[in-house]
Structures are given as structure tokens and as C-alpha cells.
């Protein structure tokens with residue numbers, strides 16, 4: 512005898528054309544038509560090529576290399592090629608793309624953010640013109656992939672003051688020694704931006720270490736429960752020699768590293784908006800389909816309350832990000848504004864995915880119903896690029912006129 516079990520359909524984040532169901536205030540309408548076309552091309556790519564495989568790769572903690580070509584064809588980073596005629600994208604489009612990617616899958620969004628925002632961003636912000644010409648063209652086409660190695664086994668929040676990795680000048684070369692931890696993309700990256708303290712001046716400097724450089728040893732971090740598609744590595748630097756030509760010429764102290772983090776932290780805040788949008792859309796579909804007590808659960812007031820709270824969190828966070836993008840384009844946004852966005856939006860994200868999971872109840876803990884991946888991945892977004900506590904200290908120091916609660 513065969514028994515058929517009918518289960519609710521798998522809910523999906525919306526990947527069609529037009530506004531997202533979660534975009535309640537129509538923020539996407541602020542994009543120009545060509546910008547909206549880029550967003551739609553991404554959704555199409557994700558729907559046809561990535562969505563069918565992400566759960567499987569997530570479960571196996573492997574990276575789907577076959578998707579890199581599709582990312583490249585979207586052409587989102589091509590403007591960074593010094594010979595490109597394209598203007599840089601608006602901060603709103605950059606943010607919305609980070610949001611859209613995380614709305615589809617937080618791991619793939621992280622892969623792209625590390626490559627473009629952190630690795631290419633370091634070269635754009637701190638490289639000389641010659642270095643930009645040498646490294647950015649292939650990276651802008653994703654023919655060469657980048658990583659960004661700042662965090663250390665003993666230096667996370669305190670990496671600026673407590674950095675142990677050293678750089679010693681030896682003629683035309685630098686010798687790097689130390690260890691890095693949690694470095695996304697680093698198991699396969701072609702170019703890793705490594706931050707190290709100059710033994711002479713004690714300033715933090717940045718170096719581009721090419722794949723295969725002797726003394727550079729990345730090892731994959733196993734058993735992660737979040738962003739399992741992202742390949743994070745422990746890196747040992749053992750007498751690793753890089754030419755002076757690979758030292759980022761405009762990176763003179765940690766203040767320069769912080770310029771990169773300012774932009775990427777707001778990128779993480781955008782990602783968390785994407786996660787909230789995705790979680791809300793999944794929960795909404797499920798609420799309409801799942802029947803209990805002879806009715807869709809979406810007809811119960813307590814379930815409606817969860818939906819509306821999720822929508823409120825996502826809408827408020829997105830509004831904050833849209834304004835931050837305007838400040839960014841005006842060239843007036845400050846570290847503390849980016850930190851507030853990262854802290855606020857990721858807290859709202861954690862709350863929101865929790866409510867979505869509550870709404871799906873048992874089906875909320877299996878990958879098959881999509882929300883499980885968002886819940887697990889949110890934990891990494893919450894902590895990386897500076898924890899909530901670190902962002903809080905940055906904001907509080909600014910609003911109190913410089914009363915710093917950092918101990919260093």
C-alpha cells in the first residue's frame with residue numbers, strides 16, 4: 512500500500528519581476544529604470560541558476576563554482592576596471608543589489624560582498640593607480656577572486672589595537688608572519704588582501720598576497736552552522752614574502768582600513784534588509800497555505816501579528832538604508848552612521864527571522880522550507896564586520912562627543 516503525504520508547498524523569496532511583496536513602501540521605485548533592469552537580471556539569474564542548487568551546496572558546505580560565470584555576466588563590478596567607461600553605480604543600487612542577493616541567498620551575497628566590497632574595495636581605496644590597473648580588470652570580471660584577511664585567532668573586535676600579524680621590510684620585499692581567521696573566499700581566492708603591523712612603525716599596512724605564494728597556507732574552517740556555502744579559512748603566514756609592489760600604497764594606518772569597513776558595514780546592513788524581506792515573503796506564503804483548525808493560519812490574529820511585526824522591521828530598516836545611501840552619494844556619511852545601520856538592522860533581522868521560524872513552526876527548522884538557511888545565516892551577519900557591541904561603541908563615542916568606552 513502506498514501512502515501519500517501532502518505537505519504545504521515550499522515557500523520561496525520572490526524572484527519575479529516588479530516590486531518585491533516585502534517592499535511595502537515601494538523603495539525600489541527610487542531606482543532608475545536601467546538600475547531596475549539590473550535588479551531583474553539578477554533575480555532571473557538567481558531563480559534559474561542558483562535557487563535550484565543552494566540548499567544542496569549549503570548542506571554540503573561547498574561553493575558552487577559554476578555560478579561565478581553567471582555573476583560575472585551580470586557585469587556588476589565592471590565599472591571598477593580603470594579602463595571602463597561606466598560610472599560607478601549609485602550607493603542605492605549597490606545597496607539594493609546586496610539586499611537582493613541576501614534576499615535570495617545570504618551566502619552568495621557574502622561571497623560577492625567579500626570579493627567586491629572588501630577585496631576590490633581595499634584596492635580601490637588604498638591602491639596606487641598602477642596597482643588598480645594591475646589587479647582590478649580581472650577582478651571586475653570575476654576572473655580572479657579576492658579575499659580580505661583582517662581578523663586573527665586572538666584579534667576579532669580588538670584587531671586594530673591587538674593585531675599580531677607582522678610585516679618586516681627586507682630590501683624590496685616584505686616578510687609576513689602570523690595567522691588570520693574566518694577569511695571568506697580564502698580557500699580558493701587568487702588575491703588576498705592581508706593586513707599586518709609594520710614591526711618598525713607599528714602601523715597597520717595592507718598587502719595583496721597572490722595565490723600560491725610560498726608561506727601562505729589557508730585551511731578551510733569546517734563545521735560552520737551559518738553561511739555554509741561561504742568558504743572561510745584559517746590562514747597561517749610563515750615567512751611569507753611579498754614584493755613592495757604588492758603593498759597597498761595608500762594604506763598607511765588602520766584609519767585607512769576603517770574607510771573600507773565603513774562602506775562594507777552598511778553593505779551588511781543592506782544584506783540584513785534582504786534577509787528580512789526574504790523571511791517575510793516565505794512566512795507570508797506559508798501563512799496563506801498552511802491550514803489548521805480548518806482555516807489558513809494567516810487568518811489567525813496572532814499569526815497576522817507576526818507578519819505585521821516582520822513587515823514593520825523590514826520596512827523601517829530599508830528606510831534607514833535608503834537615507835544612508837543618499838548620505839553616501841553626497842559624500843557626507845560618517846563611520847558612526849554606518850555602524851548604527853549595521854547594529855540596528857541586524858538586530859531587527861535576528862528578531863524577524865525568529866518570528867518567521869515561529870510561524871512555520873516545525874517546518875521552520877528544515878532546509879526544505881527555506882527559512883532554516885536564513886535563520887542560521889543571520890547569526891553570521893549579526894557578528895561579522897564588527898559585532899553589535901563594537902558598532903554600539905562607535906556610535907556612542909560619536910554621540911557623546913568623544914567619550915570612548917573602548918579600553919584601548
Ligand SMILES: Cc1cc2nc3c(=O)[nH]c(=O)nc-3n(C[C@H](O)[C@H](O)[C@H](O)COP(=O)(O)OP(=O)(O)OC[C@H]3O[C@@H](n4cnc5c(N)ncnc54)[C@H](O)[C@@H]3O)c2cc1C
Pocket residue numbers: 625659660661662666667668669692693694695696737738741743891894895896897898899900901917918
Ligand atoms: C561567517 C564569517 C565570515 C567572516 N569573514 C571574514 C572575512 O572575510 N575577513 C575577516 O577579516 N574577518 C571575517 N570574519 C570575522 C568577523 O569580522 C569577526 O568574527 C568579528 O569581527 C567578531 O570577532 P570575534 O568573532 O573574534 O569576536 P570577539 O572579538 O572575540 O568578541 C566576542 C564577544 O565579546 C564582545 N566584546 C569584545 N570586546 C568588547 C568590548 N570592548 N565591549 C563589549 N563587548 C565586547 C563582542 O561583541 C562579542 O560579543 C568573519 C566571521 C564570520 C562568522
